[in-house]
Amino acid sequence: MRKIPAALAVLGLVTVGLAGCSLPGASDCSRPAVSDPDVMDLITVEGETDAEPEVDVYTPLKAPHLAYEDVVAGEGTAITEPNQLMVVDVSVYNGETGEHIVATAYDGDLSRVTSPSQWTQNFPGFEEALHCATDGSRIAVALSPEDMSAEVASSFGLAKDESAVAVIDVRKVYLPAADGANQFNSGFGLPSVVRAPDGHPGLIIPDGAAPEELVVQTIKKGDGPEVTGDEPVRVHYTGVVWGEDEAFDSTWDAEAASLTLDGVVPGFAAALEGQTVGSQVLVVIPPELGYGDQDQGAIPAGSTLVFVIDILGLDAAPEA
Numbered sequence: 001m002r003k004i005p006a007a008l009a010v011l012g013l014v015t016v017g018l019a020g021c022s023l024p025g026a027s028d029c030s031r032p033a034v035s036d037p038d039v040m041d042l043i044t045v046e047g048e049t050d051a052e053p054e055v056d057v058y059t060p061l062k063a064p065h066l067a068y069e070d071v072v073a074g075e076g077t078a079i080t081e082p083n084q085l086m087v088v089d090v091s092v093y094n095g096e097t098g099e100h101i102v103a104t105a106y107d108g109d110l111s112r113v114t115s116p117s118q119w120t121q122n123f124p125g126f127e128e129a130l131h132c133a134t135d136g137s138r139i140a141v142a143l144s145p146e147d148m149s150a151e152v153a154s155s156f157g158l159a160k161d162e163s164a165v166a167v168i169d170v171r172k173v174y175l176p177a178a179d180g181a182n183q184f185n186s187g188f189g190l191p192s193v194v195r196a197p198d199g200h201p202g203l204i205i206p207d208g209a210a211p212e213e214l215v216v217q218t219i220k221k222g223d224g225p226e227v228t229g230d231e232p233v234r235v236h237y238t239g240v241v242w243g244e245d246e247a248f249d250s251t252w253d254a255e256a257a258s259l260t261l262d263g264v265v266p267g268f269a270a271a272l273e274g275q276t277v278g279s280q281v282l283v284v285i286p287p288e289l290g291y292g293d294q295d296q297g298a299i300p301a302g303s304t305l306v307f308v309i310d311i312l313g314l315d316a317a318p319e320a
Helices: 116-120 150-155 266-272
Strands: 043-046 054-057 067-072 086-094 100-103 138-143 164-173 192-195 201-204 215-221 233-241 247-250 257-259 280-285 305-314
Antiparallel strands (some): 233 257
16 A cells, blocks of 8 residues: 655646636535445445545446545535635545555645645546535545546556546635625725625725725624734735726635735735634735835835735644
């Protein structure tokens, strides 16, 4: 049995692109406990969920299509977006022989963050298997030949018509967007937060002079852990220079950013500190708490910066 000391990414089995997965939104978040009982009855998964599973396969397993079963159904955040961040452990078995092929480390390290899009490039079947799966779940998956890339199947020693079995342990799921309760804010002449049909926030900057002092407003109040600066914080954000119409930066079309409070401008750090996971925050940052009198890429010197920030989770420190 081969044990991989890091994630499957170490072997190049999980690439870093963000295309190739299109999961339904949270409004359509439902899944059967077993997608195909006839197939999944041929697979038995046992053992503690914090360790590599014990898997028995009635061989030879010939999966006609993707099938999955929630061996354990977690009660945490659901996976609903292709770029949503998560931490998973995965074990893979030969469907023809039942023999173990490869596994992630199963060492409790929650710093190995990936997304569904990264996995589905090499395991297209994971798209359906992860649809609305929740934090804390253990999922047994029967992979037909079409549910793996040809390169991955070949690296596993599988023939073109052979199936595989995977077990996915969902260790952690980050929010796809702020989900807190809407808050009332007053303030004449401040930017407005608007949302696109897909829920992604944007900013409308009013005419008139920018505030001279730092402004922080909590638009949504989450009920998750507090941002203290002890751990990196995962956020989606959009930034606009006061007086401009177009954003100079946004994370919404890519992976959420992992930030430390001492790694961002003082006004951004002040907006995050003390907030809670699930919150959405509007911040107006005067030049002296931003980039001051220095140009910063597309940001002119002396600019007032406006951000809308969604706080999605706290990162774990890498294992020593």
